[in-house]
Amino acid sequence: MQPEHTDKRYEEELKKLREDILYMGGLVEDQIQKAVKSLVERDSPLAETIIQRDHEVNRMDVEIDDLCLRLLALHQPAGKDLRFITTGLKITTDLERMGDMAVNICERALELNLEPQLKPYIDIPRMARIAERMIRESLDAFVREDTDLALKVCKDDQEVDDLNGQIFRETISFMIEDPHTINRAMKIGFISKYLERIADHATNIAEMVIFMVKGKSIRHIKEIPQSI
Amino acid sequence: MQPEHTDKRYEEELKKLREDILYMGGLVEDQIQKAVKSLVERDSPLAETIIQRDHEVNRMDVEIDDLCLRLLALHQPAGKDLRFITTGLKITTDLERMGDMAVNICERALELNLEPQLKPYIDIPRMARIAERMIRESLDAFVREDTDLALKVCKDDQEVDDLNGQIFRETISFMIEDPHTINRAMKIGFISKYLERIADHATNIAEMVIFMVKGKSIRHIKEIPQSI
Numbered sequence: 001m002q003p004e005h006t007d008k009r010y011e012e013e014l015k016k017l018r019e020d021i022l023y024m025g026g027l028v029e030d031q032i033q034k035a036v037k038s039l040v041e042r043d044s045p046l047a048e049t050i051i052q053r054d055h056e057v058n059r060m061d062v063e064i065d066d067l068c069l070r071l072l073a074l075h076q077p078a079g080k081d082l083r084f085i086t087t088g089l090k091i092t093t094d095l096e097r098m099g100d101m102a103v104n105i106c107e108r109a110l111e112l113n114l115e116p117q118l119k120p121y122i123d124i125p126r127m128a129r130i131a132e133r134m135i136r137e138s139l140d141a142f143v144r145e146d147t148d149l150a151l152k153v154c155k156d157d158q159e160v161d162d163l164n165g166q167i168f169r170e171t172i173s174f175m176i177e178d179p180h181t182i183n184r185a186m187k188i189g190f191i192s193k194y195l196e197r198i199a200d201h202a203t204n205i206a207e208m209v210i211f212m213v214k215g216k217s218i219r220h221i222k223e224i225p226q227s228i
Numbered sequence: 229m230q231p232e233h234t235d236k237r238y239e240e241e242l243k244k245l246r247e248d249i250l251y252m253g254g255l256v257e258d259q260i261q262k263a264v265k266s267l268v269e270r271d272s273p274l275a276e277t278i279i280q281r282d283h284e285v286n287r288m289d290v291e292i293d294d295l296c297l298r299l300l301a302l303h304q305p306a307g308k309d310l311r312f313i314t315t316g317l318k319i320t321t322d323l324e325r326m327g328d329m330a331v332n333i334c335e336r337a338l339e340l341n342l343e344p345q346l347k348p349y350i351d352i353p354r355m356a357r358i359a360e361r362m363i364r365e366s367l368d369a370f371v372r373e374d375t376d377l378a379l380k381v382c383k384d385d386q387e388v389d390d391l392n393g394q395i396f397r398e399t400i401s402f403m404i405e406d407p408h409t410i411n412r413a414m415k416i417g418f419i420s421k422y423l424e425r426i427a428d429h430a431t432n433i434a435e436m437v438i439f440m441v442k443g444k445s446i447r448h449i450k451e452i453p454q455s456i
Contacts, residue, residue, distance in 0.1 A: 069314060076304040086297060089314055090321055093432075172414065176407045182400055186417075193421075204321075 010075045017067055017088055018143045021095075024060040025139040028095050029132045031057065031102035032198060036128040039109035039191065040121045047106035047113070057099035064092045084145075087212045091142065094201040098135065101194040101201075108187045108194075118174065118184045127163045127195045130156060134202035141209045150213075153206035160199035167192040238303045245295055245316055246371045249323075252288040253367040256323050257360045259285065259330035260426060264356040267337035267419065268349045275334035275341070285327030292320045312373075315440045319370065322429040326363065329422040329429075336415045336422075346402065346412045355391045355423045358384060362430035369437045378441075381434035388427035395420040 031050055038047035068089045071077065077085060134153050141150035171185040171192075259278055266275035296317045299305065305313060362381050369378035399413040399420075 065314075069310060072300060072314070073306050073310055078301050082297060082301055086293075086300070086314070086317055089317060093318055093321065172410055175403060175410050179404045179407060182403050186396075186400065189414075 010071070010077075013067065013071055013075075014081065014084075017064070017071065017085065020060065020064050020067065021088055021091060022139055022143060024057065024064060024092065024095050025135055027057055027060065028098045028102065029135050031099055032105070032128060032132055032135075032195075035102040035105035035109065036125055036195075038106055039112065040125055042113045042117070044110055044113045047109045050106045051103050054099050054103050057096060061092045061096040065089060083212045087142065087208050090208055091139075091205050094205050095135075098198045098201050101198050104194050105191050108191050112184060112187050115184055118181055118188065121188075123163050123167050123170075124188070124191060124195070127160055127167075127192065127199075130160050130163075131195050131199045131202065134160075134199055134206075138202045138205040138209065141206060142212075145209070145213050147210050147213050150206040150209040154203050154210075157199050157203040160196055164192050164196040238299070238305075241295065241299055241303075242309065242312075245292070245299065245313065248288065248292050248295065249316055249319060250367055250371060252285065252292060252320065252323050253363055255285055255288065256326045256330065257363050259327055260333070260356060260360055260363075260423075263330040263333035263337065264353055264423075266334055267340065268353055270341045270345070272338055272341045275337045279331050279334045282327050282331050285324060289320045289324040293317060296320075311440045315370065315436050318436055319367075319433050322433050323363075326426045326429050329426050332422050333419050336419050340412060340415050343412055346409055346416065349416075351391050351395050351398075352416070352419060352423065355388055355395075355420065355427075358388050358391075359423050359427045359430065362388075362427055362434075366430045366433040366437065369434060370440075373437070373441045375438050375441050378434040378437040382431055382438075385427050385431045388424055392420050392424040 031053065034046060034050050037043065038050060068085050071085050072082075134156055137149055137156075138153045140146065141153065168189060171189045174181045174185045259281065262274060262278050265271065266278060296313050299313050300310075362384055365377055365384075366381045368374065369381065396417060399417045402409045402413045
């Protein structure tokens with residue numbers, strides 16, 4: 001039996017882990033939202049700011065990893081807590097890579113903002129909103145151990161994939177009609193792909209939450225179950 | 229002090245963790261090599277086989293995760309071992325995603341094999357060979373805790389990025405010259421991008437190895453140091 005102050009310290013650190021992961025998720029969500037804003041509103045200084053701010057996402061990644069290692073080393077958790085902390089370790093990697101995707105969106109936005117606009121952006125902001133919601137909900141599912149919400153995130157991924165397919169077909173028709181648009185159309189296609197990858201990362205988090213709670217893997221199942 | 233048989237068991241399980249990760253790496257390497265072969269040799273049945281075999285990669289991912297959790301729960305390692313095991317947990321996620329990229333290459337190969345070949349594939353197999361070597365070397369760096377080798381992997385990533393840029397420019401000129409090639413050229417561009425992402429995952433592993441051994445993060449440093 002450990003002394004009471006250690007238990008209290010442990011609970012506080014677990015609480016901090018939950019809060020830190022939610023904070024990092026909020027930061028990444030904001031990075032993505034502003035990255036897309038810098039494209040839609042052709043705001044290159046905003047894109048530069050977002051690229052600079054990526055170091056904050058990376059700092060959170062390192063901090064949360066350290067906290068997880070400290071929890072494992074000092075408190076030697078077992079069972080549910082152990083699974084929670086190791087899932088936390090994996091989630092930060094996904095969040096960090098989503099942050100990189102936001103940087104990539106900004107880089108393409110900076111290039112596109114130098115040329116005349118090919119078309120108004122409608123589907124890209126729509127994709128971004130769904131992807132941002134998926135991040136938020138996957139992390140809520142994690143901290144609340146809510147597998148229903150996690151399943152919803154897995155299902156929502158289809159919507160993002162469909163929008164990505166639609167944008168892909170649209171960019172191809174632009175290119176066929178006028179080869180002068182090829183460069184710009186490709187870049188819009190890349191941005192769509194980055195958003196699709198962000199949604200994939202959120203889906204990965206949701207899958208890990210289901211695995212953490214149920215001990216069941218739903219990865220690579222073609223048909224997502226109604227409930228598990 | 230734990231009884232001797234527990235120590236022996238622990239050492240055996242740690243050894244198994246190293247072996248399993250190397251085995252999973254070898255499997256992923258083989259998946260990528262054969263995926264590219266199915267493209268270059270227009271061998272669609274091979275592509276189908278590789279897609280089917282992805283479940284083996286996923287199975288290894290779940291198995292290694294379980295082993296890591298067991299090691300953490302039963303032996304409560306600290307210090308160097310703790311860092312090694314938690315890095316192992318993260319590495320399997322990267323390997324599993326590389327396996328997904330091999331599947332994506334096969335899917336595009338199946339589509340491309342239905343149409344006349346646009347051009348002989350020269351740079352794609354070259355990229356694949358470098359990416360495969362990067363996987364092998366990043367995992368060797370992990371099990372041997374060899375930061376010099378890990379740094380080499382980070383540097384090699386530039387070569388893959390350059391080849392990807394070259395293929396991107398080449399596909400654009402195909403498309404401009406003849407819009408009938410757009411669909412095929414885009415798919416070749418995607419395959420190049422998948423290989424670039426595989427190399428990125430290997431680089432991520434190498435960065436984690438450096439962090440594991442030195443406690444220093446070299447992520448997002450523009451200039452890779454000569455030594456650390």
